[in-house]
Amino acid sequence: MALPLPIPPLRLFEIDDQSWFPAPFRAFVQAGLTFFWEYKAPILQPVSPASLVARTLQTVLGPSITDHTFVDFCSGAGGPTPFIEQEVNKAFKKLSDGGNILVRNGDTGVNGHVNGSGDGGRGGGVDFVMTDIHPHLPEWVKAxxxxxxxxxxxxxxxxxxxPHDLLSMAGTQEKNKKLFRLFSLAFHHFPDPLATRILHNTLTHSSGFAIFELQGRDLGSIFTILGMFPLLWVGSWYWFWGDWGLLFWTYVVPVVPFVLVFDGVISSLRTRREGEVLELIRECGASLDGWRFETGREVHTWTGGTMNYFIGIKEAGRKKIQ
Known part of the structure; x- marks a missing residue:
């Protein structure tokens, strides 16, 4: 159960965000975060968090998912974007082959199927673009x-x-493709003034956006994050075998698990709820003509971990939200 904490979002600092935090340690921590996006713990996790994000995008957007190019604005060292792209395009291939796509029926968590009938000439898949204010080119090129x-x-x-020509800068500019922005485990990092400016730019210059957080401001999320420490202690030797620097700073001096857990708890306390994001949207001053919003949460770990999402889609002919 989520058990929400009766406190406002707290603007506390995360260690990995600090300029004084050594770059090698940051790389180890980001490697751990990337791993947990892809990892599916036996029994505890029905699907990996990245698969859950992909499935949510497929469900909310439906067939129109192929009308968009998805741009991740805080990709870091790659993060979940390559895994989300894989999952979305696996489903796209099934659809284009006339097969079935596995989706969720609303918020019930029950699996259903949508019959595919070909890709309708939409091209060779769904494009994803990695961006960041501090590009990580070696990792992005490899991915x-x-x-x-x-x-x-x-x-x-x-x-x-x-930039207005963002898609062409990435070499993905296609006729009739719409820009859809992704903020995966990132939006809680932005203080309110910056978050408001980002939302204004997003609502003004894109056709959709999604905010995904793997935690909420609740006890279930904090309990799940605390469980990462023993999980890393037990599994890192197997998952990261050969990365001796990461293993040293996990087992000999446990910097990596400490920072992952500390920052994870702080992330929970910083995460905004649906109404708080909507309030920032109303305050940002951008036109809301044509926009509709969907919010929800999905369990990613049975210990109480939930993925919270806020998705906005711009639809022609839709009345302004009051």
Whole structure:
């Protein structure tokens, strides 16, 4: 159970965000975060968090998912974007082959199927683009080389002032493709003034966006995050065998598990709830004509971990939200 904490979002600091935190340690921590996006713990997790994000996008957008190019604005060292791209395009391939796509029926968590009938001439898949204000080119090049649908923008991209030609900068500009922005485990990092500017830019210059957080401001999330420490202690020797630096700073001096757990708890306390995001949207001053919003949460770990999402989609002819 979520058991929400009766406190406002707290603007506390995370160690990994600090300029004084050594770059090698940051790389180890980001490697751990990336691993947990892809990992599915036996019994405790029905699917990996990245698969859950992909499934949510498929459910909310439906067939129109192929109308969009998805741009992750805080990709870091790659994060979940390559895994989300894989999951979405696996489903796209099944659809284009006339097969069935596994989706969720609303918020029930029950699996259902949507019959595919070909890709309708929509092209060779759904494109994803990695961006960040501090590009991680070696990791992005390596990831993008594994998929024709995964791209990156090599220059810094500020989510509050994104270039209008962002898709062409990534080499993904296609006729009739819409820009859909992703903020995966990132939006809680932005203080309110910056978050408001990012939302204004997003609502003004895109056709959709999704905020995904793997934690909430609740006891279930904190309990799940605390469980990461013993999990890392037990499993790192197997998961990261050969990465001797990471293993040293996990077992000899446990910097990596400490920072992951500490920052995870702080992330929970910083995470905004649906109404708080909507309030920032109303305050940002952008036109809301045509926009509709969907929110929800999905269990990613049975110990109390939930993925919270806030998705906005711009639809022609829709009345302004009051």
């Amino acid at each position: 993008s080389n594994k998929s024709k649908n995964l791209h990156y923008v090599p220059s810094p991209v500020d989510a509050a002032n994104a």
